[in-house]
Amino acid sequence: MHHLDYEIRPPAAALAGVVESFWRLQTGAAVDRPIRLLPDGRLDVLFAYSRTEPLHATLMGLGTEAEQVTLAAETVMYAVSLRLPAAEYLLHTKVADIVNGVQALPPGFWGITAADLADFNQFCTTLNATLPTLLSPSMDPRKQRLFARIYATDGALPVHELAAEAGWSSRQINRYFQEYFGVSLKTYCAILRFRASFPQLKAGRLFPEQDFTDQAHFIREVRKFAGARPKDLARNEDDRFIQFSAWPPL
Missing domain, CATH: 2.60.120 (Jelly Rolls)
Structure with a gap:
């Protein structure tokens, strides 16, 4: 950088x-x-x-x-x-x-x-x-399962699948997320999907690879979270997007 x-x-x-x-x-x-x-x-x-x-x-x-x-x-x-x-x-x-x-x-x-x-x-x-x-001595097993799947899949799974795998209702999960973190689980997963696109964008690949519906959805999500189009984020003039610059390439 x-x-x-x-x-x-x-x-x-x-x-x-x-x-x-x-x-x-x-x-x-x-x-x-x-x-x-x-x-x-x-x-x-x-x-x-x-x-x-x-x-x-x-x-x-x-x-x-x-x-x-x-x-x-x-x-x-x-x-x-x-x-x-x-x-x-x-x-x-x-x-x-x-x-x-x-x-x-x-x-x-x-x-x-x-x-x-x-x-x-x-x-x-x-x-x-x-x-x-x-560290607290133990973590709620439902939360262990939930976060393990969220991070292993970079937020690609829908909320109902995550809830089923965790053995925890979607409503309870979202209440927990809003209370502790201030966002819904769906929003958090969208952020992780956006972040997971950094290596591909650094490689110059401007099409969706992280379970986005289509190209328009990908562009819309990047613009929402980066305030820039995928091609502008990939170009990253003067390394102004600091986390993007630091992210390891594929």
Whole structure:
């Protein structure tokens, strides 16, 4: 990515159900950089500082639309990208009220200090050791089955099939999703399908491959979540779609 240093690591196996990845982002530019954040189906705990801001921690809720933001010059950001079960079983909180928003976290959250943001290996090692101690001892088996299928299929299955496989009614699932995450299961699956199209778009393939009804449906969904047409997202001028730039190609 232009003027951005980016690195990503998987979590320890014990965290795989709630943590998707650890990542580090650092700007080398001397000026602020405009970027567009895309919905990607994740919650993010961010630890960051810049030339003008001291270390601070924030929790980023689910995104349902593209957001134009400015990445400050000389930003150092370390983060933990979370799967949805982390809200209930790791963070022990609901995130419905921060859809398309953020929440400030207390200083020293998860024991992370400025020193931990000097060494990505140390950051990952620290959290791989700390986070398992914060996990609830057990997860509702219905939720385990539900999330396993959602993530294994990148949101491709309809709600009624997911409900049947989880042994949980569609109405109860949607009540849970709205209460904890602020979106319906159908919307969340649509976001995951959109995200799953990143590698194919990076490869220049501008047709649907993730269970979209047709080309028009694909274009409509990309425009809804990215605020841009598939060909514009694929072109990604100046790496302004930051998650798209960081996503590994096929």
